[in-house]
Amino acid sequence: MDHKQVASYWYKTAAHDIKVMRSLFNNGHYSDALFYGQLVLEKLLKAKGVYFYRPDAVTDFSTSNRTNLIPLVGGQEVAGG
DSSP: OOHHHHHHHHHHHHHHHHHHHHHHHHTTOHHHHHHHHHHHHHHHHHHHIIIIIOTTOOOOTTSSOOOOEEEOTTSOEEEOO
């Protein structure tokens, strides 16, 4: 999976979550809609980050093996993508 495909994945899942968010909001479930809104923003930021700034931070979503880790300050690592 290249970085454009990963960015597309995050964008598509964000688009789905927007629909869920609007449905929740329209049915009066405001706190749940707010939660989904946060998910949408996170996914859109991930899409933009992978596409424009970190094309090397690509995770293969077809496996649970996280081999591409992003190093953090202090020697800790987190899964990329």
